[in-house]
Amino acid sequence: xxxxxxxxxxxxxxxxxxxxxxxxxxxxxxxxxxxxxxxxxxxxxxxxxxxxxxxxxxxxxxxxxxxxxxxxxxxxxxxx
Amino acid sequence: xxxxxxxxxxxxxxxxxxxxxxxxxxxxxxxxxxxxxxxxxxxxxxxxxxxxxxxxxxxxxxxxxxxxxxxxxxxxxxxxxxxxxxxxxxxxxxxxxxxxxxxxxxxxxxxxxxxxxxxxxxxxxxxxxxxxxxxxxxxxxxxxxxxxxxxxxxxxxxxxxxxxxxxxxxxxxxxxxxxxxxxxxxxxxxxxxxxxxxxxxxxxxxxxxxxxxxxxxxxxxxxxxxxxxxxxxxxxxxxxxxxxxxxxxxxxxxxxxxxxxxxxxxxxxxxxxxxxxxxxxxxxxxxxxxxxxxxxxxxxxxxxxxxxxxxxxxxxxxxxxxxxxxxxxxxxxxxxxxxxxxxxxxxxxxxxxxxxxxxxxxxxxxxxxxxxxxxxxxxxxxxxxxxxxxxxxxxxxxxxxxxxxxxxxxxxxxxxxxxxxxxxxxxxxxxxxxxxxxxxxxxxxxxxxxxxxxxxxxxxxxxxxxxxxxxxxxxxxxxxxxxxxxxxxxxxxxxxxxxxxxxxxxxxxxxxxxxxxxxxxxxxxxxxxxxxxxxxxxxxxxxxxxxxxxxxxxxxxxxxxxxxxxxxxxxxxxxxxxxxxxxxxxxxxxxxxxxxxxxxxxxxxxxxxxxxxxxxxxxxxxxxxxxxxxxxxxxxxxxxxxxxxxxxxxxxxxxxxxxxxxxxxxxxxxxxxxxxxxxxxxxxxxxxxxxxxxxxxxxxxxxxxxxxxxxxxxxxxxxxxxxxxxxxxxxxxxxxxxxxxxxxxxxxxx
Numbered sequence: 001x002x003x004x005x006x007x008x009x010x011x012x013x014x015x016x017x018x019x020x021x022x023x024x025x026x027x028x029x030x031x032x033x034x035x036x037x038x039x040x041x042x043x044x045x046x047x048x049x050x051x052x053x054x055x056x057x058x059x060x061x062x063x064x065x066x067x068x069x070x071x072x073x074x075x076x077x078x079x080x
Numbered sequence: 081x082x083x084x085x086x087x088x089x090x091x092x093x094x095x096x097x098x099x100x101x102x103x104x105x106x107x108x109x110x111x112x113x114x115x116x117x118x119x120x121x122x123x124x125x126x127x128x129x130x131x132x133x134x135x136x137x138x139x140x141x142x143x144x145x146x147x148x149x150x151x152x153x154x155x156x157x158x159x160x161x162x163x164x165x166x167x168x169x170x171x172x173x174x175x176x177x178x179x180x181x182x183x184x185x186x187x188x189x190x191x192x193x194x195x196x197x198x199x200x201x202x203x204x205x206x207x208x209x210x211x212x213x214x215x216x217x218x219x220x221x222x223x224x225x226x227x228x229x230x231x232x233x234x235x236x237x238x239x240x241x242x243x244x245x246x247x248x249x250x251x252x253x254x255x256x257x258x259x260x261x262x263x264x265x266x267x268x269x270x271x272x273x274x275x276x277x278x279x280x281x282x283x284x285x286x287x288x289x290x291x292x293x294x295x296x297x298x299x300x301x302x303x304x305x306x307x308x309x310x311x312x313x314x315x316x317x318x319x320x321x322x323x324x325x326x327x328x329x330x331x332x333x334x335x336x337x338x339x340x341x342x343x344x345x346x347x348x349x350x351x352x353x354x355x356x357x358x359x360x361x362x363x364x365x366x367x368x369x370x371x372x373x374x375x376x377x378x379x380x381x382x383x384x385x386x387x388x389x390x391x392x393x394x395x396x397x398x399x400x401x402x403x404x405x406x407x408x409x410x411x412x413x414x415x416x417x418x419x420x421x422x423x424x425x426x427x428x429x430x431x432x433x434x435x436x437x438x439x440x441x442x443x444x445x446x447x448x449x450x451x452x453x454x455x456x457x458x459x460x461x462x463x464x465x466x467x468x469x470x471x472x473x474x475x476x477x478x479x480x481x482x483x484x485x486x487x488x489x490x491x492x493x494x495x496x497x498x499x500x501x502x503x504x505x506x507x508x509x510x511x512x513x514x515x516x517x518x519x520x521x522x523x524x525x526x527x528x529x530x531x532x533x534x535x536x537x538x539x540x541x542x543x544x545x546x547x548x549x550x551x552x553x554x555x556x557x558x559x560x561x562x563x564x565x566x567x568x569x570x571x572x573x574x575x576x577x578x579x580x581x582x583x584x585x586x587x588x589x590x591x592x593x594x595x596x597x598x599x600x601x602x603x604x605x606x607x608x609x610x611x612x613x614x615x616x617x618x619x620x621x622x623x624x625x626x627x628x629x630x631x632x633x634x635x636x637x638x639x640x641x642x643x644x645x646x647x648x649x650x651x652x653x654x655x656x657x658x659x660x661x662x663x664x665x666x667x668x669x670x671x672x673x674x675x676x677x678x679x680x681x682x683x684x685x686x687x688x689x690x691x692x693x694x695x696x697x698x699x700x701x702x703x704x705x706x707x708x709x710x711x712x713x714x715x716x717x718x719x720x721x722x723x724x725x726x727x728x729x730x731x732x733x734x735x736x737x738x739x740x741x742x743x744x745x746x747x748x749x750x751x752x753x754x755x756x757x758x759x760x761x762x763x764x765x766x767x768x769x770x771x772x773x774x775x776x777x778x779x780x781x782x783x784x785x786x787x788x789x790x791x792x793x794x795x796x797x798x799x800x801x802x803x804x805x806x807x808x809x810x811x812x813x814x815x816x817x818x819x820x821x822x823x824x825x826x827x828x829x830x
Contacts, residue, residue: 005496007260007495007496008259008260008261009243009258009259012245047170051496051497053497053498054497054498054499054500055497055500055680055681055780056497056535056537056538056680056681056682057680058537058538058539058678058680059678070497070498072495072496072497073496074495074496074497075419075423075495076170077420077535077537077602
């Protein structure tokens, strides 16, 4: 199963540093995480970028991934 | 992948297509545009850094015969606090409206209060005197200490700190807190043999773009209103204007002028919404230009910062723990680059135990704006200074010390993901091999070194590639060219099509011509817009193959395309791109390729800078005598522009480290709002900036490109300050290392 590793901020809402998920798509991932950790509804997950095996994806809505993927939610990046 | 590829055009140094217009003065910048019937707008600005507006009476101004319109905050349709994507970051639309024209309170000296449009520039300036304002002056909050004090005057009485472990219940000047961690820092420090712990400070600085903000706006209720603007992102100017004034996106057309520098400072709006109000009220086109003084007082500088850093290592040089607390000034409204500061500060190093917390603090200064790699120079300055001190304590060469702990592919960053292929080790090794590092430090001089990291981003870009009947063509892109990107687009399209770059003319189109394009920033343009160009060129090739197949009466699968020629695999026929274009009318009409991307896979970039300085021990004046910038570009499309980006970042960072700072008096008024007193480096101040391009390809880009525009400003603060520290044998914890500051350190040596 894919692994989601949480930032310290998200950890305060999940109580866990990481979790395994059955999901293999971003949409299913969000649904699964919100079911597993209801407090995440306040985290604005959909406003965060997704790192998939180290690749930063600013708009991950249509992303799919393998069952061995490592996922992180990361603030969307600003720059100059 | 590009590593073993031989390129025809990529990596060459072609003549820039926009060069002739720029050196002959034919290029049109923000202030160069005129429209029939145009009038002039001017802004009344606050004489106080912090005050309530008790009364604002514009009636006398409105009655003046030369005045055609007056604008205040009340002219904005009702806007509520709401985050929206504009420019390079999420922005609160209410804060943006209050920044553009103050509402009830002024929050910095120079804050816009009202605007006048009049028949001439002089008449508009004179009429500002007719506006009557009564203030209740409040104590200005000008420093982090003042903002964080228990009894600090509040800038925003409704601002509650977000992100605290225990939710705050009372307002403060701290907008938010952020925390990142990895491993167990307490356990890590317990293993350390040597620890360095210090607090570092950086000042408020300006991007120093030469061209002031300028715009011309013509409101129209029957057709799209026109905005001409000097901006890094005209699509986001459109978004901001439409959001603030509740106009449909299709009602606003923005044309990006040539831009005389931006560096992140032209990713938001100041004048454009105001000019739109004035134009609507007056029924005339309105032109507005900031003076240099207005640019300094009222446009967004980079955050001042304070960073407390602690790093522990074993005697072997292995770093076991790193910890930091960062405070970033946001200016008058929330939204400093504290977040990227937290995310970047320790990313150059592969360390098991990390902890960073950051605070976004409002003060009575202009709202900060992006400046090349926003947040990273301030934060990484602190980390790199501590790294050099720790290397000295361990009696290790600073490059060896960094190599021992360098981030590489697979390193887990503090912000989460593991790094893909990155080039820090290659940069450090190139630095060690460099003639600069191999040279002896001259007598009386000091040497410093620092590394730097920046993410780089991708994002949305759209490109159309139109071919003409003679085989020439136009690349239509939506990314304002702030660093020579038009040449890079030519080269990438030419590489794909197998033709000479000068057969394609790149232009930056307005917001009606292309779909949305993200702002030029985040080192994204050559990467992301380049991917759109490549996609458009590949689309063209498919069409060329299809047209040739039609002419030869074979299938598309029976033709191939190579070096600008379509080959008939079922026979001996071949046609050049130009020949197919010449017959396009017979095969379905003209040929046009499209590329629309939301580019993923931006490649992070590392840099290492070396600096030698000579310090006059009697005056404290510091001269940079040798400087080398080494950076991983992934693949340098146009090496001259890549070197130019390295050099530009280095020079701006040198200025930040040595001389640049906003100087405020006790009333919160900036005392050096001009280039005579705000001292940016001149060509005559500096040696040639030597450059070394490292190329560790980004596997997500067809040619291996990483962004190069921002990383180069990250290391100079640490490299220069470490060199000064070496020259005067004192730890430097605060920049700029201006002559008075350096002299003070020399005199207090004992």
